[in-house]
Amino acid sequence: MFAAWNPSQPEISDLIIQHDPVTLERLPVRKDDVRSVFAKLGNRQAVKVIDALPNRNGVLDPAAIDKLFVVVHSEMQRLAEEFYHGGRVWELLQAVIAAIRATCAAHNERLRVVDIGCGIGYTVRWLAARTPLAAQGVDLVGMDLNSALIKEAGRLARAENLPCRFVHGDAFSPANSGHIYLSTGVLHHFRGHDLASFFRRHELPETQAFLYYDFQPSFLAAPGSWFFHVVRMRTGLARHDGVLSAVRVHSAETLVSTARDASPGFASGMYGRKIWRTPLPRVFHTLVGIRRPLIPEFRRALGHRIGRLDELA
Amino acid sequence: MTLLALYLLATLDGALCGFRAFAGRSALIYKRMYYTRAMIRGVVSAQVASFLSLFVLLLTAALSQHRAELHADLESTAGRMLWVFLPYAAAVLINIALRALPSTDIRASTSVMVLGPLTGLRPFVMIAGVVYGVWSANLLETKLLGILVLVGMLSLETLLNRIAARMQERDLASAS
Numbered sequence: 245m246f247a248a249w250n251p252s253q254p255e256i257s258d259l260i261i262q263h264d265p266v267t268l269e270r271l272p273v274r275k276d277d278v279r280s281v282f283a284k285l286g287n288r289q290a291v292k293v294i295d296a297l298p299n300r301n302g303v304l305d306p307a308a309i310d311k312l313f314v315v316v317h318s319e320m321q322r323l324a325e326e327f328y329h330g331g332r333v334w335e336l337l338q339a340v341i342a343a344i345r346a347t348c349a350a351h352n353e354r355l356r357v358v359d360i361g362c363g364i365g366y367t368v369r370w371l372a373a374r375t376p377l378a379a380q381g382v383d384l385v386g387m388d389l390n391s392a393l394i395k396e397a398g399r400l401a402r403a404e405n406l407p408c409r410f411v412h413g414d415a416f417s418p419a420n421s422g423h424i425y426l427s428t429g430v431l432h433h434f435r436g437h438d439l440a441s442f443f444r445r446h447e448l449p450e451t452q453a454f455l456y457y458d459f460q461p462s463f464l465a466a467p468g469s470w471f472f473h474v475v476r477m478r479t480g481l482a483r484h485d486g487v488l489s490a491v492r493v494h495s496a497e498t499l500v501s502t503a504r505d506a507s508p509g510f511a512s513g514m515y516g517r518k519i520w521r522t523p524l525p526r527v528f529h530t531l532v533g534i535r536r537p538l539i540p541e542f543r544r545a546l547g548h549r550i551g552r553l554d555e556l557a
Numbered sequence: 558m559t560l561l562a563l564y565l566l567a568t569l570d571g572a573l574c575g576f577r578a579f580a581g582r583s584a585l586i587y588k589r590m591y592y593t594r595a596m597i598r599g600v601v602s603a604q605v606a607s608f609l610s611l612f613v614l615l616l617t618a619a620l621s622q623h624r625a626e627l628h629a630d631l632e633s634t635a636g637r638m639l640w641v642f643l644p645y646a647a648a649v650l651i652n653i654a655l656r657a658l659p660s661t662d663i664r665a666s667t668s669v670m671v672l673g674p675l676t677g678l679r680p681f682v683m684i685a686g687v688v689y690g691v692w693s694a695n696l697l698e699t700k701l702l703g704i705l706v707l708v709g710m711l712s713l714e715t716l717l718n719r720i721a722a723r724m725q726e727r728d729l730a731s732a733s
Binding site: 311314315317318322327332366373374400404468471475477526 | 583587662664665668669674676677718725729
């Protein structure tokens with residue numbers, strides 16, 4: 245079990261789907277290649293999960309992997325529902341939108357909110373279903389490099405007539421860039437220099453803010469996540485990667501210092517690290533990045549929640 | 558009365574098992590009807606388990622040569638089980654009620670700190686309740702009936718999970 249908690253290893257889901265970085269075309273993945281990564285680390289839990297994955301002539305079956313990802317993401321949505329994640333995003337997002345609208349007249353008509361690595365699009369669909377954003381002219385877009393998840397997100401949105409859309413592609417490309425970027429549980433997938441490279445890409449003229457949610461590291465994160473995944477999750481992949489996610493997360497200090505260095509056009513800081521004024525950590529914390537002229541209105545729009553915001557610099 | 562209380566607890570447990578078995582299998586946003594149907598399936602399954610137990614109990618009573626003693630033994634056994642099951646059920650219901658409070662932190666905390674662990678404890682609470690109940694039972698029939706009830710309740714969630722998995726599989730197949 246503890247080899248599965250080694251934060252230096254990738255998650256299984258990082259390896260079993262590979263895309264060409266330029267064309268985004270799906271690449272074949274050899275099962276033995278993935279297996280050997282975890283076998284070398286003595287991670288028998290991961291090896292067991294990989295052994296159970298269907299393959300054809302040693303290459304992972306893309307259709308079966310896609311189906312597994314949809315099942316896993318449905319399970320992950322259940323956790324997001326239990327944590328009231330949609331409401332937490334809305335709490336901050338409405339303050340950011342109010343600040344943009346009060347400060348930049350140019351953005352009063354059409355704002356685009358882009359959820360990076362949206363998976364099956366829970367956050368975007370929740371915002372479309374439960375908030376007035378779409379009626380106010382805000383374009384809600386979910387983006388992911390995984391075409392199967394994007395297809396499922398689109399299907400779910402259509403099934404409930406939700407005013408949002410999902411795009412398979414690069415969230416920072418000129419055609420898809422957003423005024424506000426969101427993500428949930430994505431930042432810890434960027435390791436080493438990739439994290440700084442990710443933040444560097446935010447320096448687009450139209451981009452005004454980013455709100456990135458991820459697990460908060462704490463002494464309770466690994467055992468708590470392990471227990472919760474054993475109780476709540478059904479697939480071996482979700483149980484393995486969910487716990488590994490919780491131990492691989494970046495500290496608030498790493499996130500803030502990297503964001504400040506790599507995207508100096510934004511003031512960055514953490515939001516919602518503690519439950520009320522107690523020392524108890526929230527499961528998720530949020531990295532907030534916002535253009536400096538927006539800060540006064542953003543702080544005003546936060547109202548009584550201003551105490552949850554650390555220093556923005 | 559104690560048997561009725563056990564029956565009601567089994568029905569409640571069935572509803573919650575139904576909810577859990579179907580949770581995480583539909584990624585829609587509006588799911589009130591979905592969960593209502595899931596809980597009804599759980600309640601119906603609990604009725605099947607309860608009435609099967611009742612049928613075996615009545616059959617045992619009909620064949621028993623000491624019916625009055627069996628009745629008293631069953632009542633006292635069920636009463637002991639309630640000492641374990643009622644506090645557990647109260648803890649679950651209080652935490653579900655706390656989710657009505659308008660605080661996302663409190664509502665999420667009920668999941669993380671209480672309802673999640675209570676779900677993990679459920680099989681152990683079932684076993685502890687039945688063992689505590691039948692430990693002091695006088696008649697073999699009572700002990701066997703207790704074990705039958707335990708098997709029924711422990712099988713309930715597995716059965717519901719299988720039904721939910723099959724329905725999810727069907728939904729995924731029709732979507733692709």
